Amino acid sequence: MAVAPSSSNASSAHGARAQLQPPTAFLPPWGWATLLLFLLLICVAAPVLALAVPHGSNLHLSQYWVALAGKILCYAMVALAMDMVWGYAGILSLGHGLFFALGGYAMGMYLNRAMTAASGNLPDFMQFMQWTHFPWYWQGTEHFAYALFLALAVPGLLAFVFGFFAFRSRIKGVYFSIITQALTYAAMLLFFRNETGFGGNNGLTDFKVLLGFPVGTMAMSVALFVASGVALAGMFLFARWLVRSKFGRVLTAIRDAESRVMFCGYDPLWFKLGVWTASAVMCGLAGALYAPQVGIINPSEMSPANSIEIAIWTAIGGRGTLIGPIVGAVLVNASKSWLTVAMPEAWLYLLGGLFIVVTLFAPYGIVGLWRQWRLRHG
Amino acid sequence: MVEMWMGQIVAQEYGADGDAEAGYGHVRKPGLDISHGVALYLDGISVSFDGFRALNQLTLAIDVGELRCIIGPNGAGKTTMMDVITGKTRPDSGQAWFGQTIDLLKLREAEVVAAGIGRKFQKPTVFEDLSVQDNLELALKTDKRARRTLFFRLSGEQRRRVEEVLELIHLHDQAARRAGDLSHGQKQWLEIGMLLMLNPKLLLLDEPVAGMTDAETERTAGLFTSLAGKHTLVVVEHDMEFVRRIAHKVTVLHEGSVLAEGSLEQVQANERVVEVYLGR
Numbered sequence: 001m002a003v004a005p006s007s008s009n010a011s012s013a014h015g016a017r018a019q020l021q022p023p024t025a026f027l028p029p030w031g032w033a034t035l036l037l038f039l040l041l042i043c044v045a046a047p048v049l050a051l052a053v054p055h056g057s058n059l060h061l062s063q064y065w066v067a068l069a070g071k072i073l074c075y076a077m078v079a080l081a082m083d084m085v086w087g088y089a090g091i092l093s094l095g096h097g098l099f100f101a102l103g104g105y106a107m108g109m110y111l112n113r114a115m116t117a118a119s120g121n122l123p124d125f126m127q128f129m130q131w132t133h134f135p136w137y138w139q140g141t142e143h144f145a146y147a148l149f150l151a152l153a154v155p156g157l158l159a160f161v162f163g164f165f166a167f168r169s170r171i172k173g174v175y176f177s178i179i180t181q182a183l184t185y186a187a188m189l190l191f192f193r194n195e196t197g198f199g200g201n202n203g204l205t206d207f208k209v210l211l212g213f214p215v216g217t218m219a220m221s222v223a224l225f226v227a228s229g230v231a232l233a234g235m236f237l238f239a240r241w242l243v244r245s246k247f248g249r250v251l252t253a254i255r256d257a258e259s260r261v262m263f264c265g266y267d268p269l270w271f272k273l274g275v276w277t278a279s280a281v282m283c284g285l286a287g288a289l290y291a292p293q294v295g296i297i298n299p300s301e302m303s304p305a306n307s308i309e310i311a312i313w314t315a316i317g318g319r320g321t322l323i324g325p326i327v328g329a330v331l332v333n334a335s336k337s338w339l340t341v342a343m344p345e346a347w348l349y350l351l352g353g354l355f356i357v358v359t360l361f362a363p364y365g366i367v368g369l370w371r372q373w374r375l376r377h378g
Numbered sequence: 379m380v381e382m383w384m385g386q387i388v389a390q391e392y393g394a395d396g397d398a399e400a401g402y403g404h405v406r407k408p409g410l411d412i413s414h415g416v417a418l419y420l421d422g423i424s425v426s427f428d429g430f431r432a433l434n435q436l437t438l439a440i441d442v443g444e445l446r447c448i449i450g451p452n453g454a455g456k457t458t459m460m461d462v463i464t465g466k467t468r469p470d471s472g473q474a475w476f477g478q479t480i481d482l483l484k485l486r487e488a489e490v491v492a493a494g495i496g497r498k499f500q501k502p503t504v505f506e507d508l509s510v511q512d513n514l515e516l517a518l519k520t521d522k523r524a525r526r527t528l529f530f531r532l533s534g535e536q537r538r539r540v541e542e543v544l545e546l547i548h549l550h551d552q553a554a555r556r557a558g559d560l561s562h563g564q565k566q567w568l569e570i571g572m573l574l575m576l577n578p579k580l581l582l583l584d585e586p587v588a589g590m591t592d593a594e595t596e597r598t599a600g601l602f603t604s605l606a607g608k609h610t611l612v613v614v615e616h617d618m619e620f621v622r623r624i625a626h627k628v629t630v631l632h633e634g635s636v637l638a639e640g641s642l643e644q645v646q647a648n649e650r651v652v653e654v655y656l657g658r
Binding site (some may be wrong): 017018019021070226240242245246249250252253255257259260262263264265266267270271274349 | 380403487489491492497503505507508509511512515516517519523524525527528529530537540541542544545549550553554572576578628629
């Protein structure tokens with residue numbers, strides 16, 4: 001049907017036909033290219049530089065850098081998970097560190113059991129408590145698959161139960177944020193107690209063996225780094241799929257006009273609960289990858305300040321975009337690693353200042369600034 | 379015998395949209411029953427806020443397919459009446475029926491929507507960050523449970539429905555535009571379009587042409603006139619010119635009850651209406 005392109009306002013109801021726009025591509029070509037480049041860097045370039053290039057060479061990647069980069073990739077996963085609930089559904093969590101730590105603890109339990117199986121020694125905290133048997137809830141954690149399942153299921157279940165009551169009672173905004181903060185604080189106090197059976201304030205450490213391979217070697221660091229990179233890429237694709245689906249668009253709608261969503265016949269509860277639980281599971285996996293790379297998991301990971309920092313990475317990178325939180329987590333943590341060595345006392349001031357500046361002048365973070373710049377300069 | 383019973387009950391439960399014939403004397407037909415020609419019936423509704431009587435023994439009947447305009451000075455109870463119908467406010471006394479069988483006073487907001495009543499608020503509320511077509515797609519009458527939305531794709535028929543409504547609300551060349559970037563009048567239209575996607579039997583429209591240009595108001599009048607018959611419309615509006623264009627029947631509210639009812643000429647000739655509007 002040919003319609004003359006002129007006469008803009010002459011659209012008598014039958015003149016111009018409505019044409020729905022086809023959905024945009026899952027990722028634009030440059031997006032696929034970036035993802036491919038990222039995977040090549042993680043899976044090919046980094047292992048080659050770390051394992052094949054000899055120690056003396058300038059190109060050699062030291063184990064310190066591999067471990068640091070792997071740790072930052074785990075933070076990026078948490079920021080991505082945070083962004084799905086905050087950036088898309090408008091739910092600000094100040095307790096995401098809890099889900100991350102629980103994933104880490106589940107993996108730490110396996111690593112402790114593997115150490116005990118290999119050396120015959122019980123973990124330090126059990127010797128200290130004069131326990132000769134693992135508590136009942138350590139049952140089965142000697143199996144890697146079960147520990148990994150716990151790393152995903154425990155944060156997921158906790159988030160589901162907590163979220164169900166919070167969202168059903170229509171707790172929103174700052175009230176919700178404060179409750180999540182209290183939740184992670186309460187968990188931290190619980191895990192600090194020696195009687196809880198997770199190593200008290202020392203947490204779980206002394207990791208020696210993972211799936212039969214020694215922990216602490218270059219090969220193990222590279223393997224965990226690659227696993228973290230692949231997990232991050234997988235989570236990114238999952239998040240992209242979710243926010244593009246009708247489910248994801250309902251989330252955005254809930255963020256912008258919840259009453260209208262209800263008057264469209266949706267029950268916001270299940271949408272919020274779904275994304276909230278998925279986000280917690282993602283954090284759990286990130287924590288499970290984090291513990292063996294850092295070599296320790298302790299209750300300080302549940303401290304409220306840690307969870308607030310996750311929100312800051314997300315805000316600085318740009319919430320409501322998927323690449324933003326990843327950029328934010330990487331940039332902030334890279335500068336933290338550098339600055340806490342160079343000027344340790346300045347770091348907290350810088351982080352706080354950066355957060356204020358971003359909130360005031362760049363509500364969509366670094367990615368938002370970049371998009372603005374692109375709009376202005378073609 | 380028993381088997382037959384079971385079969386019929388099952389058939390009735392799973393029948394298309396509850397349109398199955400109700401064959402048993404005391405078994406109430408599910409869904410909306412408008413066989414007596416009345417879409418909405420309010421009877422003796424009273425609502426008080428802290429001693430202030432917002433609605434006072436309000437009785438009102440709206441016929442199926444009617445386009446009814448409700449006018450009245452500020453504080454006459456127009457918005458409170460809509461709140462009662464949509465389950466937002468519970469009246470102190472009285473009854474509210476949707477069709478013959480649906481007792482509106484027993485339903486929550488979402489159930490009122492599911493029963494077939496759509497409401498447009500005074501201030502246009504659309505999903506600003508989504509495209510115009512996404513706004514309509516989200517409103518589309520379909521299974522709204524969360525897990526059904528994960529893999530949802532528009533069927534050909536549903537696409538045509540979205541396109542049809544896009545044309546109806548004159549936003550056919552704005553489908554991909556961000557809803558937040560629309561003009562005020564276009565947002566009003568988009569919200570009306572979202573109501574139409576829900577395919578409600580009864581539309582409640584609170585000041586739908588506020589903030590529209592004259593041309594937009596005229597188009598809206600045309601739209602509403604074309605909707606009447608297929609849908610039942612209740613319009614609260616201050617713009618008398620607009621009311622004159624669309625109304626077949628006008629109800630004047632004053633101090634929470636009906637002061638006059640009839641064609642616009644009739645109510646404008648009514649002495650008490652003149653008194654209320656112009657002061658004594």
